[in-house]
Amino acid sequence: MYNKIQMTTHQEDKIRERLATVTGRIEESARKVGRDPQKIRLVAVTKTWPADMVIAAYKMGIRHVGENRAEELSAKRKEVAAKLPEVDDLVWHQIGTLQSRKTKIVAQYADSFHALDRIKIARRLSNQLAEIGRILPVFLEVNLSGEGSKSGFLLNNWEENATQRETVRNVIESIAQLPCLDMQGLMTMAPWGVHEDMVRSVFRRTNNLAEWLQEQLPGIPLQELSMGMSDDYWIAVEEGATIVRIGRAIFGSRT
Numbered sequence: 001m002y003n004k005i006q007m008t009t010h011q012e013d014k015i016r017e018r019l020a021t022v023t024g025r026i027e028e029s030a031r032k033v034g035r036d037p038q039k040i041r042l043v044a045v046t047k048t049w050p051a052d053m054v055i056a057a058y059k060m061g062i063r064h065v066g067e068n069r070a071e072e073l074s075a076k077r078k079e080v081a082a083k084l085p086e087v088d089d090l091v092w093h094q095i096g097t098l099q100s101r102k103t104k105i106v107a108q109y110a111d112s113f114h115a116l117d118r119i120k121i122a123r124r125l126s127n128q129l130a131e132i133g134r135i136l137p138v139f140l141e142v143n144l145s146g147e148g149s150k151s152g153f154l155l156n157n158w159e160e161n162a163t164q165r166e167t168v169r170n171v172i173e174s175i176a177q178l179p180c181l182d183m184q185g186l187m188t189m190a191p192w193g194v195h196e197d198m199v200r201s202v203f204r205r206t207n208n209l210a211e212w213l214q215e216q217l218p219g220i221p222l223q224e225l226s227m228g229m230s231d232d233y234w235i236a237v238e239e240g241a242t243i244v245r246i247g248r249a250i251f252g253s254r255t
C-alpha cells in the first residue's frame with residue numbers, strides 16, 4: 001500500500017531542513033501581504049510515505065497530515081496510534097477525491113475532508129457520520145482553471161457565468177444543511193505547468209469566489225481556503241490561503 005522504508009538520521013535532517021524552509025517561506029509570504037502567519041495552517045502531505053515518516057514529522061512539530069487515499073489514511077492512522085498511543089493532537093486530513101464506496105472510511109478515520117466534489121458524497125458522508133456520532137469539517141473542491149483532468153465543481157468562468165454561480169451557491173446551501181458536515185470553505189488546485197501569473201490568477205479568483213459566497217450566504221462561515229502545494233504555496237499564501245497542503249517540498253520526491 002505504501003513504502004516501508006527505514007528512515008536514516010541523514011534523511012531526518014534533510015526533512016527538518018526542508019520543513020524550516022517551508023515554514024520560513026510561508027511566514028515571509030504572509031508578512032509580505034500583511035497577513036498573520038499564525039493564521040496559516042500547514043498540512044504535511046505524507047501520502048506514499050510510511051507511518052514512521054508521520055511519526056518523524058510529528059516529532060518535528062507537525063500536527064496536521066494529509067493523505068489522498070482513504071485506505072492509506074486509515075491504515076497509517078492505526079499504525080501511528082499503535083506506535084504513539086499517547087498522541088491525541090495529530091489531525092488527519094483526507095485531501096484527495098473520494099469514490100462513494102470509500103465514504104465510510106473517511107467518516108470513520110478522517111478529521112477533515114478537502115475534496116468534496118459531489119452532493120451524493122456529501123449525503124452519504126453525513127448519514128454515515130450520524131451513525132457513529134461524528135462531525136466532519138469539509139471543503140468544497142472548486143475547479144477554476146477548467147482543466148479537464150481536475151476534479152471539483154467547474155467554476156472556470158464564474159464571474160461571467162450566472163449558472164456556475166447559482167450552482168455553487170445552491171450546492172453549498174444544501175451541504176450546509178446536512179447535520180454532520182461542517183462546511184469550512186473552498187479548496188482548489190492550480191493548473192500544472194503554467195506560468196506563475198496563471199497560478200496566481202486561479203488562487204486570486206478562488207479567494208474572490210469565497211468572498212462572493214460569503215456575501216451571498218452570510219449564515220455559512222466559509223472562512224477557510226485550502227490551496228497551495230509544493231510548487232506554488234507561497235503564491236497561495238499571498239492570495240489568501242489559510243491552509244496549504246505540502247508534500248514534496250518537505251519529504252522529497254515520492255518516486
Ligand SMILES: *Cc1c(COP(=O)(O)O)cnc(C)c1O
Nearest residue numbers: 045068095229230245246247248
Ligand atoms: C499530493 C497532494 C498535495 C501535495 O502535493 P505536493 O506537490 O507533494 O506538495 C496537495 N493536495 C493534494 C490534493 C494532493 O493530492
